Amino acid sequence: MNPVIRVENISKRFRKVEALRGVSLEIPRGVVWALLGRNGAGKTTLIKILLGLLDPDDGKAEVLGYDCQRESLEIRRRVGYVPEQPGLYEWMRVDEIGQFCAAFYPAGYFTAYLEHIKKFGLDPQKKIKELSKGMRAMVLLALAISHDPDLLILDEPTSGLDVIVRRQFLESMVDRAATGKTVFLASHQVHEVERVTDIVGFLKEGRLILVDEVEKLKREIRRWVLIFDNPQSLNAFLNTLTSFPLEIIQQTREGLECHIIARSPGDSEPIRQVAISGLRSIDAFPCSLEEIFTAYMNRETQPISSQQTEEVS
Ligand SMILES: Nc1ncnc2c1ncn2[C@@H]1O[C@H](COP(=O)(O)OP(=O)(O)OP(=O)(O)O)[C@@H](O)[C@H]1O
Numbered sequence: 399m400n401p402v403i404r405v406e407n408i409s410k411r412f413r414k415v416e417a418l419r420g421v422s423l424e425i426p427r428g429v430v431w432a433l434l435g436r437n438g439a440g441k442t443t444l445i446k447i448l449l450g451l452l453d454p455d456d457g458k459a460e461v462l463g464y465d466c467q468r469e470s471l472e473i474r475r476r477v478g479y480v481p482e483q484p485g486l487y488e489w490m491r492v493d494e495i496g497q498f499c500a501a502f503y504p505a506g507y508f509t510a511y512l513e514h515i516k517k518f519g520l521d522p523q524k525k526i527k528e529l530s531k532g533m534r535a536m537v538l539l540a541l542a543i544s545h546d547p548d549l550l551i552l553d554e555p556t557s558g559l560d561v562i563v564r565r566q567f568l569e570s571m572v573d574r575a576a577t578g579k580t581v582f583l584a585s586h587q588v589h590e591v592e593r594v595t596d597i598v599g600f601l602k603e604g605r606l607i608l609v610d611e612v613e614k615l616k617r618e619i620r621r622w623v624l625i626f627d628n629p630q631s632l633n634a635f636l637n638t639l640t641s642f643p644l645e646i647i648q649q650t651r652e653g654l655e656c657h658i659i660a661r662s663p664g665d666s667e668p669i670r671q672v673a674i675s676g677l678r679s680i681d682a683f684p685c686s687l688e689e690i691f692t693a694y695m696n697r698e699t700q701p702i703s704s705q706q707t708e709e710v711s
Pocket residue numbers: 412413415416417435436437438439440441442443444482586
């Protein structure tokens with residue numbers, strides 16, 4: 399089956415800023431896919447390219463089989479989009495804005511819109527300018543899903559929503575995916591999307607550094623805490639670490655404790671096989687998606703070698 403989103407080697411520069419650097423990805427149908435990155439990582443830039451609101455400097459992107467540069471109108475008609483910084487007509491009533499947007503979509507849009515508004519507990523007679531931030535977010539979501547789009551794109555979807563609404567909102571994304579629709583969301587609220595996301599992509603300074611299933615990441619990545627009797631044993635261990643069949647994502651040291659976040663394929667736990675004298679204890683802990691994300695984001699800035707360790711000890 400063709401992917402819903404296909405991005406090939408997209409780059410985008412704003413003057414001196416390289417907002418996207420050779421990003422490639424494919425998003426299958428029927429999943430909740432989250433693009434996670436820190437502020438300024440390039441998430442909104444990628445979304446704007448997908449919707450044809452920005453042209454890339456290099457590369458090619460397709461959404462629902464349409465070319466993002468040449469066929470952006472087709473894309474915008476078929477996709478539901480909730481922007482990060484929405485502009486709504488302040489003077490309109492909640493029902494009026496639905497009626498206004500219905501003109502761009504097939505019959506049935508307005509009826510579906512009113513149903514969503516009712517479900518969200520919003521008063522259709524209220525003026526947009528009288529709504530709270532969270533209520534506005536709900537109006538935007540209702541506007542974005544009332545044509546039942548095959549693909550829903552959300553930029554920072556939960557900002558402004560209280561904890562109850564946020565939970566309902568994110569869970570409704572899972573329900574959409576269960577009916578074969580696709581949800582692509584960009585966020586830096588990693589802990590919030592963890593429960594509802596099938597696949598994540600980590601975007602760091604314009605580069606997509608990882609794409610994987612959340613369940614697989616959580617199965618394969620562990621935080622290890624090793625406690626040694628003396629610094630020499632700890633250093634000896636660190637010197638052998640590169641020979642383990644492991645992807646070391648982060649390693650830090652506090653006194654005689656070594657903390658490692660590492661990925662090993664399958665269920666094997668190679669660190670457990672460590673045979674170094676002076677090892678007092680070894681424990682493994684599951685990682686949250688937030689811990690995994692943080693470890694990847696800090697990866698280049700926090701390497702410690704055994705040489706550095708010796709200096710510390
Ligand atoms: N129109 C623009 N002109 C100049 N620089 C821009 C423009 N749009 C984005 N940038 C820059 O490109 C980089 C990526 O911005 P982008 O908005 O895509 O990040 P983001 O991941 O969505 O961030 P946030 O989570 O804070 O919304 C940033 O350094 C930003 O300052």
